[in-house]
Amino acid sequence: MNNISDIPVAESGAVIEKRLGFMIRRYLSKPTKSLAQKVVKQLEDLLRHPDCIGYPDDRCGYKKMLQQWRAMT
Numbered sequence: 001m002n003n004i005s006d007i008p009v010a011e012s013g014a015v016i017e018k019r020l021g022f023m024i025r026r027y028l029s030k031p032t033k034s035l036a037q038k039v040v041k042q043l044e045d046l047l048r049h050p051d052c053i054g055y056p057d058d059r060c061g062y063k064k065m066l067q068q069w070r071a072m073t
Contacts, residue, residue, distance in 0.1 A: 013051030016042055036072045043069060 020042040027035045043066040046052050052059060 013049045016046045040069045
């Protein structure tokens with residue numbers, strides 16, 4: 001399993017994006033380090049997902065978000 005296409009995809013990128021949005025809204029209402037770590041995980045999953053690979057503008061934004069969220073953990 002050295003190729004990104006070898007990674008099994010259990011859910012769509014849209015599902016990951018929705019979960020990410022939900023977690024960010026939860027963090028804004030009650031910020032915790034644990035929740036910030038979950039946001040980081042969702043961003044990492046999204047960046048690895050094949051649905052996101054072909055969209056360089058989206059990837060750039062998600063990478064910037066990932067840097068910011070990692071700084072908060």
